[in-house]
Amino acid sequence: MHSPYSIPVLHNTIRIMTPFLFAAIGGLFTELAGMLNIALEGLMLIGAFFSVIFTAFTGNLFLGLTLGILSSVLVALIFGWISLYLKANIFITGLATNLLAPGLTTVLAFQIFGNKGVIRFENIPNLTHITIPIIRRIPLLNDILSGHNFLVYLSWLTVIIAAIVIYETPFGLRLRATGLNPRAIESYGLKPRRIQLAAILISGFTCGLGGSMLSLEMGAFVPNLTAGRGWIALVAIYLGSKRPLGIVIASFVFALTESISNYVQGITSVPADFILATPYMVTLLAMIGWSVWQYYRAKE
Amino acid sequence: MREITKYYVESGVLANDRVSLEVKDNEIHALIGENGAGKSTLMKILYGLERADSGKILFRGKQVSITSPRDANALGIGMVQQHFRLIPQYTVTENVILGIEPTKRRILLDKGRARREVSAIAKKFSLNIDCSAPVGDLSVGQMQIVEIMKLLYRKASFLILDEPTSVLTRQEIDNLFGILKSFKKQGKTIVLITHKLDEVSEISERVTVLRHGKRVAVRDTSDTNPSELSRLMIGREVALHVERPELARGKPVYRLESITLREKGRNVPLLDRVTIEVHQHEIVGVAGVSGNGLSELEDVASGLRKVTEGHIFHNEEEITNLTSIELREMGLAYVPADRLFRGSSLQSSVTENMIICNHHYFIKRGILNGKKISQFVRELTEKYSIMGEPDVPIGTLSGGNIQKVILARELSSDTDFIIFAEPTWGLDVSSSEFVYRKIIELRSEGAGILLISSNLDEVMALSDTIVVMYKGRVVMYSENKPSLTKELIGEYMLGLRDDFREVQSVKDSRGVQS
Numbered sequence: 015m016h017s018p019y020s021i022p023v024l025h026n027t028i029r030i031m032t033p034f035l036f037a038a039i040g041g042l043f044t045e046l047a048g049m050l051n052i053a054l055e056g057l058m059l060i061g062a063f064f065s066v067i068f069t070a071f072t073g074n075l076f077l078g079l080t081l082g083i084l085s086s087v088l089v090a091l092i093f094g095w096i097s098l099y100l101k102a103n104i105f106i107t108g109l110a111t112n113l114l115a116p117g118l119t120t121v122l123a124f125q126i127f128g129n130k131g132v133i134r135f136e137n138i139p140n141l142t143h144i145t146i147p148i149i150r151r152i153p154l155l156n157d158i159l160s161g162h163n164f165l166v167y168l169s170w171l172t173v174i175i176a177a178i179v180i181y182e183t184p185f186g187l188r189l190r191a192t193g194l195n196p197r198a199i200e201s202y203g204l205k206p207r208r209i210q211l212a213a214i215l216i217s218g219f220t221c222g223l224g225g226s227m228l229s230l231e232m233g234a235f236v237p238n239l240t241a242g243r244g245w246i247a248l249v250a251i252y253l254g255s256k257r258p259l260g261i262v263i264a265s266f267v268f269a270l271t272e273s274i275s276n277y278v279q280g281i282t283s284v285p286a287d288f289i290l291a292t293p294y295m296v297t298l299l300a301m302i303g304w305s306v307w308q309y310y311r312a313k314e
Numbered sequence: 315m316r317e318i319t320k321y322y323v324e325s326g327v328l329a330n331d332r333v334s335l336e337v338k339d340n341e342i343h344a345l346i347g348e349n350g351a352g353k354s355t356l357m358k359i360l361y362g363l364e365r366a367d368s369g370k371i372l373f374r375g376k377q378v379s380i381t382s383p384r385d386a387n388a389l390g391i392g393m394v395q396q397h398f399r400l401i402p403q404y405t406v407t408e409n410v411i412l413g414i415e416p417t418k419r420r421i422l423l424d425k426g427r428a429r430r431e432v433s434a435i436a437k438k439f440s441l442n443i444d445c446s447a448p449v450g451d452l453s454v455g456q457m458q459i460v461e462i463m464k465l466l467y468r469k470a471s472f473l474i475l476d477e478p479t480s481v482l483t484r485q486e487i488d489n490l491f492g493i494l495k496s497f498k499k500q501g502k503t504i505v506l507i508t509h510k511l512d513e514v515s516e517i518s519e520r521v522t523v524l525r526h527g528k529r530v531a532v533r534d535t536s537d538t539n540p541s542e543l544s545r546l547m548i549g550r551e552v553a554l555h556v557e558r559p560e561l562a563r564g565k566p567v568y569r570l571e572s573i574t575l576r577e578k579g580r581n582v583p584l585l586d587r588v589t590i591e592v593h594q595h596e597i598v599g600v601a602g603v604s605g606n607g608l609s610e611l612e613d614v615a616s617g618l619r620k621v622t623e624g625h626i627f628h629n630e631e632e633i634t635n636l637t638s639i640e641l642r643e644m645g646l647a648y649v650p651a652d653r654l655f656r657g658s659s660l661q662s663s664v665t666e667n668m669i670i671c672n673h674h675y676f677i678k679r680g681i682l683n684g685k686k687i688s689q690f691v692r693e694l695t696e697k698y699s700i701m702g703e704p705d706v707p708i709g710t711l712s713g714g715n716i717q718k719v720i721l722a723r724e725l726s727s728d729t730d731f732i733i734f735a736e737p738t739w740g741l742d743v744s745s746s747e748f749v750y751r752k753i754i755e756l757r758s759e760g761a762g763i764l765l766i767s768s769n770l771d772e773v774m775a776l777s778d779t780i781v782v783m784y785k786g787r788v789v790m791y792s793e794n795k796p797s798l799t800k801e802l803i804g805e806y807m808l809g810l811r812d813d814f815r816e817v818q819s820v821k822d823s824r825g826v827q828s
Contacts, residue, residue, distance in 0.1 A: 182422050182425075183423055184415035184423055186423075187404075187408060187411075187412060187415060187423060188412065188413070191401050191404065191412055194401045194403055195399075195401050195402075197399065198399040198401055201383065201395070201399035202399070202412050202464075203382065203383050203384040203387065203413055204412075204413050
């Protein structure tokens with residue numbers, strides 16, 4: 015904590031963590047319902063694109079955000095319907111979603127703005143930044159935790175709500191049971207597919223939020239804006255042992271490496287590409303480490 | 315239930331043929347019959363898991379329509395199926411409340427109330443169970459109790475239990491029966507599906523007997539006895555006749571010697587010192603009620619499961635615990651009971667299924683010779699009159715045709731010993747006859763055949779030697795003679811007799827007379 019960089023690095027970590035957190039929490043629902051949802055990445059990108067577009071068109075941040083989220087929920091609905099009711103392999107449909115999202119956003123961007131590259135919007139309102147009153151007097155915490163935009167705090171709230179839904183409601187009980195034994199669920203007179211579809215829609219909702227944060231924060235849309243964050247979120251679900259708190263920790267670690275690499279870029283002569291790759295390498299190493307750990311735990 | 319009829323189109327089985335069942339309020343009613351007699355189908359119809367083709371259901375005097383378990387639950391009807399439907403990672407309480415969870419403030423789970431309500435049920439019916447333990451940690455007997463608690467929590471007053479004792483130990487059965495008796499005192503009605511006759515007299519007041527999808531008798535338990543029930547269940551007449559030429563048996567080709575099979579965590583062996591010998595020109599039929607070691611015998615004989623003790627010989631060469639590939643190379647063939655998953659690869663084509671074991675004959679320079687294969691397949695398709703194109707997935711064929719493909723494959727290479735397990739299960743009459751003709755043909759050609767079947771008619775019609783298994787042991791081993799009546803074999807199958815030596819002497823004395 016003595017380096018002059020440590021506080022801004024941590025402050026940024028909290029910000030960077032938010033999209034991971036949103037996507038991973040939504041992915042937790044699908045994971046618990048027994049589905050490997052690789053579409054997180056695509057859903058985030060859809061949310062990122064449409065929320066910034068709609069905000070620019072309407073000039074209203076709240077309306078734009080809502081419509082952006084609805085777009086990714088709609089894509090999630092199609093993805094879920096094809097996977098669950100038309101019985102397509104969910105891995106393939108997830109892959110299709112991930113291929114569709116960059117294609118669709120690029121085509122639409124070109125059609126609307128005649129531009130396949132970065133699209134800047136001048137009229138995007140700044141995301142409201144919030145100061146947390148309680149910790150205002152605590153110097154370190156205030157510097158790190160306070161002063162973020164409202165989506166950051168919404169992501170924390172989402173984690174808490176998700177934990178309550180998963181562990182404290184009938185829906186959560188049924189959701190987890192679906193992942194554990196869908197046939198048993200049927201014998202209880204419940205419909206596993208309906209529960210799974212609900213989980214996919216939830217993941218669409220949170221991925222929409224996570225994607226929106228990326229684009230609205232910059233007031234711009236960049237092709238492939240999500241840059242694999244959906245995939246890292248998927249890894250965070252496993253590293254977090256499929257628990258909300260674990261996911262928070264895993265997301266924090268990924269965000270921290272990204273935040274550090276952003277700073278290190280400016281102060282060393284190590285090639286920037288290499289430094290920017292560190293979050294992905296950390297993901298890879300964490301994944302390998304986790305598998306090894308699981309293997310030995312299973313052996314005991 | 316009146317005149318219930320259920321025909322399974324896919325398998326062509328008439329599971330229930332105008333079956334009626336009357337259960338009185340507050341009685342324990344036993345529903346008995348052999349495997350495939352239609353007991354489970356009838357109860358699945360009552361519980362809404364299957365729909366009857368015709369007939370009606372009257373419940374407390376009113377005609378009702380039950381199309382799903384939810385409808386049944388609404389009427390207070392609950393069923394424990396043979397295979398548990400539990401979430402092992404969940405606690406007893408969570409398993410019981412799942413689907414109709416108590417809530418507080420409309421959306422939150424009321425865990426306190428759930429715990430209280432579930433323990434209240436446990437207490438009311440004196441069920442000795444730890445409601446906060448994960449179900450996966452419980453014994454099988456306790457899991458059974460959890461299944462029953464699910465029904466009680468749903469306020470079921472009419473309980474159907476499908477062979478609840480098949481996986482329980484004696485103490486667990488006593489415990490379960492104690493619970494069922496206390497249910498009766500509390501005014502509940504119970505239907506118990508079983509094929510164990512001692513249980514019928516132990517617990518039930520009335521008993522309905524099904525045979526081949528028909529109701530054959532209804533009795534007050536006090537007015538009947540196990541041997542009458544056994545006769546009713548199995549029938550007097552052998553319903554099947556197969557022309558079997560007289561043949562002197564040749565030298566032994568296959569011998570199971572004192573085979574014991576144990577499973578971890580089970581005190582009782584699944585197979586207990588089983589000795590069976592098969593000769594050339596001989597069909598040895600092993601009969602038994604399911605759950606008494608037939609499928610384990612199949613697994614061991616086919617090399618899919620290693621024996622714990624004992625030896626297996628093929629032409630005096632030891633083949634104990636060889637893999638199934640090694641057994642095939644020695645000329646053993648195997649037609650499995652589970653023809654859909656073990657016997658064939660459903661998504662693969664008919665051709666691929668036919669050459670899967672012997673494709674090395676068709677390989678030329680590392681590549682499968684398509685011409686030779688299609689010729690081979692065409693020959694077999696004609697010889698076995700298989701209805702189905704060679705290129706379609708085998709899963710699209712009817713059960714009878716799938717079985718023919720498997721037979722064609724298994725019998726296409728030279729073999730002197732074949733295991734047939736439940737070879738006609740679920741097949742229609744003409745396919746069954748085809749299978750029987752084939753088995754007889756193989757016997758005439760000099761092969762030894764081990765026929766493992768829970769269909770006693772089949773065993774009696776085909777076998778030269780009959781073996782009966784009960785609780786993993788051979789309880790009867792005899793030449794197939796007219797003196798060996800269906801009734802007598804039935805009593806061995808159901809565990810009413812355990813005096814093998816006496817039968818042999820009966821057989822021997824008859825042998826001297828004739």
